[in-house]
Amino acid sequence: MNVYRRNFVQFRLFVLIAVALELLWQPSVAAAASPSKLVIGYASTTPRLMPLWIARDQGFFAKYGIESEPVLLRSGATLVTGMASGDVQIGRTAGAAVLSAVAAGHDIKMLATFSSRNSYDVVVRPNIKRPEDLRGKKLAINSVGGGT
Numbered sequence: 001m002n003v004y005r006r007n008f009v010q011f012r013l014f015v016l017i018a019v020a021l022e023l024l025w026q027p028s029v030a031a032a033a034s035p036s037k038l039v040i041g042y043a044s045t046t047p048r049l050m051p052l053w054i055a056r057d058q059g060f061f062a063k064y065g066i067e068s069e070p071v072l073l074r075s076g077a078t079l080v081t082g083m084a085s086g087d088v089q090i091g092r093t094a095g096a097a098v099l100s101a102v103a104a105g106h107d108i109k110m111l112a113t114f115s116s117r118n119s120y121d122v123v124v125r126p127n128i129k130r131p132e133d134l135r136g137k138k139l140a141i142n143s144v145g146g147g148t
Contacts (some may be wrong), residue, residue, distance in 0.1 A: 036066050041070075
């Protein structure tokens, strides 16, 4: 791993921890002996979640007295519903679910991301060679309203 990539991963981990601390910090509770519980929801299992697992495995959350619990929620809509109810404190999902929740009046903020570019692929038949060849064709999607 080159130095730039390692520093970038460390920066992402720092941002995640800073957000967690900001969400959980309450002066009246700060002196409590038991660790805070941080439920981190994610809507799909992808390599983009590596910073979350690395932070937990390296003890970054425990270092600040935070017990973290990553939870797989099978859709962005379900994850955002958990956040709106307060059962999930931080979530990793596509922007469409967050935008829908905000449009419905929920106070949810999109702050940061684990990745800086889209890495999805469009898989086509062998006879399609250029983007122009897709004109007039039908495309399949993962889910209506989903992030991909």
